[in-house]
Amino acid sequence: KAGVTQTPRYLIKTRGQQVTLSCSPISGHRSVSWYQQTPGQGLQFLFEYFSETQRNKGNFPGRFSGRQFSNSRSEMNVSTLELGDSALYLCASSPMVSFSGDEQYFGPGTRLTVT
Amino acid sequence: GQQLNQSPQSMFIQEGEDVSMNCTSSSIFNTWLWYKQDPGEGPVLLIALYKAGELTSNGRLTAQFGITRKDSFLNISASIPSDVGIYFCAGFGGAQKLVFGQGTRLTINP
Numbered sequence: 207k208a209g210v211t212q213t214p215r216y217l218i219k220t221r222g223q224q225v226t227l228s229c230s231p232i233s234g235h236r237s238v239s240w241y242q243q244t245p246g247q248g249l250q251f252l253f254e255y256f257s258e259t260q261r262n263k264g265n266f267p268g269r270f271s272g273r274q275f276s277n278s279r280s281e282m283n284v285s286t287l288e289l290g291d292s293a294l295y296l297c298a299s300s301p302m303v304s305f306s307g308d309e310q311y312f313g314p315g316t317r318l319t320v321t
Numbered sequence: 322g323q324q325l326n327q328s329p330q331s332m333f334i335q336e337g338e339d340v341s342m343n344c345t346s347s348s349i350f351n352t353w354l355w356y357k358q359d360p361g362e363g364p365v366l367l368i369a370l371y372k373a374g375e376l377t378s379n380g381r382l383t384a385q386f387g388i389t390r391k392d393s394f395l396n397i398s399a400s401i402p403s404d405v406g407i408y409f410c411a412g413f414g415g416a417q418k419l420v421f422g423q424g425t426r427l428t429i430n431p
Contacts, residue, residue, distance in 0.1 A: 312363030
């Protein structure tokens with residue numbers, strides 16, 4: 207069974223631009239969560255989507271948004287990029303909405319560099 | 322955002338030594354989890370704990386869910402080179418989201 211895939215793996219953007227990252231969950235998984243990983247703040251929860259609906263949201267500004275499609279694939283978008291948005295963005299999929307956290311399988315991440 | 326207090330931040334040990342790391346929180350969690358992350362990869366779940374006081378093993382790894390539900394520890398016995406990486410604790414609670422520690426970077430001298 208293929209794991210969680212994220213595209214692209216690496217991305218370089220300029221301040222002020224916007225970016226869209228993609229996540230394809232494990233086949234049959236219907237929930238997708240997004241996390242930001244930085245050296246300073248560590249791993250921070252962004253949001254969780256299930257059945258095309260945002261079920262949970264972390265403490266990030268409105269510049270961070272996401273969506274989920276009917277095939278469970280998910281995208282996240284960051285508008286008006288800032289230098290501090292440079293991070294590894296991780297996607298995790300689970301069969302259903304997370305109830306204990308152990309159902310989440312992480313992808314390899316997208317490394318975003320903002321210059 | 323909310324984070325767990327994980328220590329130590331880094332460890333430099335000899336192959337064969339035992340390793341111990343822990344996490345504490347000001348909040349109660351229903352589940353404690355321990356992950357390992359290798360370079361260029363996402364975190365991989367090692368052990369999940371579901372009840373206060375629970376002690377669980379996975380090979381050379383042993384983890385415990387603290388009685389107060391606010392802490393957990395992970396032990397690795399007889400370390401080997403492939404244990405190198407970053408270990409994260411995480412708690413899952415009423416907010417229905419994973420909250421992570423800052424990680425412990427493990428380096429092993431052969």
